[in-house]
Amino acid sequence: MKVNENNWQRFLAVIPIAVFLVSWEYLAKYQIINAHLFPQPTQIIRSLATLYSKGQPENSELLMHISATLKRLLLSFTFGVIGGILVGCLMSINQKFHSFLNPIISLFMPIPGMALAPLVIVWLGFGDPTIIFLGAISVFFPVVFNTIAGIKSINKQLIRAGQIMGLSQIKIATQIYFPWALVHILNGVRIGLARGWMTIVAVEFIAASNWGIGYMIWNAAEYLRADVVYGGILVLIILYFAIERITIRNLENKTVVRWGLLSQKNG
């Protein structure tokens, strides 16, 4: 019964996508819509395959683009998360530090990474340093913000209970503060990942040299290769889903969900 229902749901979910893709395919095939602007989905897949096989086996073009983007994401993510948690902890420990940095963070947090790009290009030039720097900034702000919120939201009773049971300061920090704040921190990390991802792809449009999915899409758009543009977007969607699943979901399930701090949504 349950299985049937799940299958039914899956079937319903596939309908709109399938209808959309099939009608796109045939509308483009019979030139009812402009096939240069809206190439057939099969054509999109085919050109992705061509990109993949170009330069095989060592330097498959598609894989080079993907790995360039992933490398940038990994570096900016690491810098952003570590920096964000450090600054967040410092700001929650020291009130002076907090009142000094808080206005600055509030002003700069909503500024899109893309807006900073021209300025950073002047400093760091085109290519990896600029992209990684802007990506790291985009990851940094949500992490800081949520780390502070997490540490602030801790239930004081837990700390008192810990003190009564004779925990040392360090143990209170690692065994009470850290797990409690982790729910918030992970939330910040997830927002940071999404933002960093967006910023990296966006900045690759204007500041990448030669490699990167953003660069691939932008370059294709300049040559009116719509099939590669759509293919690139498809790659972006798949990559993001995979990254989110592998990193954050996994981390959450191993920590906060297992500790019972967060009930798992929808199984």
Add this chain to the structure above:
Amino acid sequence: MNNNSAKATLQSILQTIYPFLVIGVIWEVSVQLNWMPSSNLSSPSIILQRFIDVAFMDGILWKHFLSSFTRLVIGFSLASVLGLITGALLSMQPLLNKMFEPVINLLVSVPTIAWVPVLLITMGLGDKTVITTIFLGSYFVIVYNTMRGIEIVDKNIINAAHSMGVHGTKLFAKVLIPASFLSILTGLRLGLGYAWRALVGGEMLSAMIQWGVGKMIFQARFWNDTATMIVGILIIGFSVILIDQVMINYIEKITVYRWGMVNQVEESNLE
């Protein structure tokens, strides 16, 4: 009493401003003493001078700002209205929900900026592309939050409304929307943030656009004009904060706070 609160306001303003003053002074001094090359980073005094130039002498800043703002308003209002309607429809019709929820989840995760090349190809290099980008940037997140908000409305409230003879549109307007307004507001707030991102990105990448804060920053790059860039960046920062704080907080105050849906912790602490 009044005096006290004025003093408190002044103090909080000072507290907000002093970090900027400290950094500004350090920055100015280090540029003046040539510790930092001024070609890479104009000193605050030059930035201020540039701000006065573009804002008051020739006034092009406002022209840039106004065209950005117009795009934002058009794109964002379209997204809010259509997003609310779509979200409501999806949450009220189980069949539609099952069919389209996965699609929405999928599309939420596409970086908005990735739409820009597609739109540039299909819709041209002008305003239409930027407005559509803003729309796409904010639409899905508004749909998503409206949907979630209506789904978690207490079933007892709906049953109570039904038994009092409230159905259809009236149920929707008088019960479901107010009951889910907190979540809807979250969606609108997130959507507005995404809309700004989309606006700046779209303006930078659309070649046929002449006016707009994003364009102003982008064009300054050709002359390595860091002062203008920083003026633009700060304008964006301040406008986002202003819109978010003033407009959405105001809406929050006259709706969910007044309806007692949020505990007014901060305000009750002040009293």
